[in-house]
Amino acid sequence: MRAHALIALAAVATFAACGGKPEPEQPAPVSTTANADSAARAARARQDSIDAENRRRADEEARRRAAADSAAGRASQVMTDLKAMINFDYNEATIRGTDQSNLDRKAAIMQANPGLRIRVSGHADERGSDEYNLALGNRRAAAAQRYLQNKGIDASRIDVISYGEERPLDNAGTEEAYARNRRDEFDVTSGGSNLVAPQ
């Protein structure tokens, strides 16, 4: 992944150098006694060279766009992995086995981006006690923080906050909605630009 990113950067650098070049050279001046044919030839050659240069530039732009798109795609995937929520069982704050790979990806991203800091917010569904749900959300956020800490991430890079049941994702009041609402959310607090994908 990192090798691809470097190639993309090289392509961008090359294009930047081209962009600094002057306009294509004009054809050599012709004598005032030159015939019409030679004048037409010279004009055509000039136009051809301009067209060629324009084509070259368009191709380069397309290549740069493709490279940038792919870099953006990778950066966006990093951000998606970083922000992917995890969910909890009713009244529980234990990380589910199925959420461990999710958190492992976050740990790897944080390893690859030492300047990155995040905030974990814990949430509860609206069935438990209003005030207790704040404490429950806190434990859910702290559980994710501890998991990442155990993967070698400094706890100081991870803020925790609980919103209890105050910010539901889904107000449908169904079991599925409750399950969606029992969650940790992950947000970047700093160092989130130019994220490097983990190896």
Place this chain on the structure above:
Amino acid sequence: MRRVLLTLAALAAGAGTLTAQDAGKASDAIRIGITYRPGTRPGLVVVPGPGLDSARAILARDLDFSDRFQMIEVGPDATAAARTATGPLNYGLYRTFGADHAVELVAAGAGVTVRLHDLAASRVRNQQTYALPSPGDAGFRMAVHRIADEVTRWASGADGYAASRILYLAGGRIYRIDMDGQDNAGVTAAGEPVFSPAWSPDGSRIAYTRLDRWSISVMDLASRAVTTVPGTENGQNITPAFSPDGRSVAYAHMDASGTNIYAADVAQRCCVQRLTVGRFADNLSPTYSPDGRRVAFVSTRAGPPQIYVMGVDGTDQELLASFDFGSTGPSNAPEWSPDGASVVFHREVSRSPQIFILDVASQRVKQLTSVGRNEDPTWAPDGRHVAFVSDRTGRRQIWIVDTETGRVRQLNTAGAARLPSWSRRLRGAGSNP
């Protein structure tokens, strides 16, 4: 409520006869002191009269809400017959309605003279003149509520709860409302999200959580001045409670190691003291015993949240409401009763919270509600009524239950309401902003 509708003709024909019969009862001659009949409440009538109609209406409703009297409503036709030709109350007539007490309001200058008539003894038992603002003035309703509490004490010997207010949360804002569902008013500013309102014991201040800063604020209701409780400037702080002397506020402080209870001196703005030490456990929702010596609270130290108790300095922590591990539902939101004898809380039964009362001496619990979700109970100042949040009508609203008779009524809040906190009896101008 029994409604007595008598025509003037019927009154004229019947009153004399019935009075004669009543006077012949032997029991009437020996009845002294507080009227009490096992299994029944004494009948009480608010005597109709000229003027003071709104005061009479508020008074009658307060006395009804006390659940200590069988209220007897007298139809308008009876008004004319309420007095004998010579002026005093027609005791015989009211006895025929089944009343034991009659309450009479008479305008007295800028105030009102209140008389409690003992109908069996045919005499005025209590009489007092009170200042009374004009109807529509800010203090009018609360002045009548205070009169209602006086009458309740005269007639039953017990303290009423009419002069009290309930704080609650609606749309992220704290409101206060009289116990009869009137005088609803916002307390905190709109657009400033807050949580968990709690009264100071003298009703002059409230404490609450600020959801934008997660600190605990104390607001002086008269001046609207707001201060931050020491120790709550950092982290997330929730569930404040005043100590009975009003000097301290206990609260729960959350961080990555769990949730723990602290107390700070808000009078001297110092002396933050940690009361619980639970690594990765939650300790929250403190509530002081009225003698100020103990604190009941919620803890997850054994797994699910349950009700514990400790000394006010954090010593002697022990389980308060026993539970069966694995079968008893999570228990939360404890509040110690004003008389110290009980702790009310909610406990999940089939994943639906219900109101329970724990008798502190015997440690027995009794379940008060069973239909719908019923949660976050708070004691009335009479130690007999409990307000709580119920969704029995489809959305969360505040209901009030008489814990002795089980009679319930809905508090007339505007919208969906949460987290009620009931004041103690409100006295003085400072408690009536």
